[in-house]
Amino acid sequence: MENIGNKIQYQIYSTMQNPDPDRFPVILEEWEELARKKLADGPYYYIAGGAGSEKTMQANLKAFTNREVIPRMLRNVDQRDLSVDLFGQKYPFPILQAPIGVQSIIHEEGEIGSALASAEMGVPYIASSASSVPMEKIAEAMGDAPRWFQLYWSRDPEIAASFLKRAENSGYSAIVVTLDTPMMAWREYDLKNVYLPFLAGEGVGNYFTDPAFLSKLEKSPQEDPQAAVMHWTKVFGNTSLTWDDIDFLREHTNLPIILKGILHESDAKLAVEKGVDGIIVSNHGGRQVDGAVGALDALPKVVEAVGDKVPVLMDSGIRRGSDIIKAMALGAKAVLVGRPLMYGLAVAGQKGVKEVMQNMLADLDITLGLTGQSSVSQLDPSLLREME
Ligand SMILES: Cc1cc2nc3c(=O)[nH]c(=O)nc-3n(C[C@H](O)[C@H](O)[C@H](O)COP(=O)(O)O)c2cc1C
Ligand SMILES: CCCCCCC(=O)C(=O)O
Helix, strand or coil: CCCHHHHHHHHHHHHHHCCCCCCCCCCHHHHHHHHHHHCCHHHHHHHHCCCCCCHHHHHHHHHHHCEEECCCCCCCCCCCECCEEECCEEECCCEEECCCCCHHHCCCCHHHHHHHHHHHHCCCEEECCCCCCCHHHHHHHHCCCCEEEEECCCCCHHHHHHHHHHHHHCCCCCEEEECCCCCCCCCHHHHHCCCCHHHCCCCCCCCCCCHHHHCCCCCCCCCCHHHHHHHHHHHCCCCCCCHHHHHHHHHHCCCCEEEEEECCHHHHHHHHHCCCCEEEECCHHHCCCCCCCCHHHHHHHHHHHHCCCCCEEECCCCCCHHHHHHHHHCCCCCEEECHHHHHHHHHHHHHHHHHHHHHHHHHHHHHHHHCCCCEHHHCCHHHEEECC
16 A cells, blocks of 8 residues: 555655646645635634633643654664554544534635545544534535544533434544533633634534524524524533533443543543543643643653553644654554644635645654654654653
8 A cells, every 4th residue: 555645745746847836835834824814813813822821822832842753763664554443443544633613714615624624534523512514414414434523511411412412313423522611711812803703604503403402592593693692602611510420421422432621640530430431632722721731741641540441632732743653652542633724724625624634644654654663553652752
């Protein structure tokens, strides 16, 4: 089988004979620059920005810079295996699309565009509770392609239960429960721009078709959009949840339950005690607690606390192939990719998401081989050195 890195590298070089001035960028930062030009301040800063002074966002990137790879030589890296096994499924690559809400503010194709790019690549798509379109529409567009559903655990248990049931009925194969966003953080750019994403684009369309949500409204969201949005702001999150509530999830779904937003090893132990199936080490891309630990810095202790009881995944700061290698060397079984794909979506919809994803995977494949490794699932911490 041809390695994806060599294939994509060859494709890019071969276009040089026929240079196209409108060809997509290769450099990730150029995708963000193009996205900046396309989007108004409100949506751009909503995507690119973080909580408070954005120290956590910076810490996420610094945690990767602070670790260096020490490549090994002469190890026959002709055949490289990027595949991973997660919850009984084999996936061709060790990445998933991070759940990202309200994508209609980014591009008219929104979630359908990004989900179809995932489907083309065989990369699992994690549909957000806050998607601009109903989760069933995403599922229908994706056919048999792999998809997970991300739950924002509503204050109204009927909505939470309804989301879990809808996800199961529409072919999502795992539930990602985001714990770090029971309310929106102090995000200075959004406050400065007076930008409320749920009022823009298609809003949070996934709620506006939910039977449990609709049953609490006097008029439909089409008849009285303001009342629907007001109700949504009341029920979106739940700041009263405790570890005892995890049982509710198990009572309402048979799918694997994966907790997203774990940073502390004590929480990782509690999660395992509660019988969840997986953990995602994440600080929500630095969008929630300003000053929180960089996600990669939190990963080793969580992995140590969990042992091999459940798989640990991570996100927050994955930008290049070497970042994936570092996260997996520290024990992540796979990683979630967030903002880079949204810059792709902003620039060129489905095509842009696919291009950014493909380039990242090609970079991963080539960098893996050059470090003397043939399989992402056999990486270990001896490949890395932490800078003082
Ligand atoms: C615009 C935007 C919207 C997001 N929406 C959600 C969401 O609906 N649910 C969720 O669990 N995480 C959400 N996240 C967090 C991502 O899933 C992921 O944790 C984060 O993007 C990782 O950081 P990175 O993009 O800097 O790598 C969102 C992130 C961004 C940038
Ligand atoms: C408009 C709904 C926003 C829901 C939260 C989306 C999110 O997680 C984020 O980081 O922003």
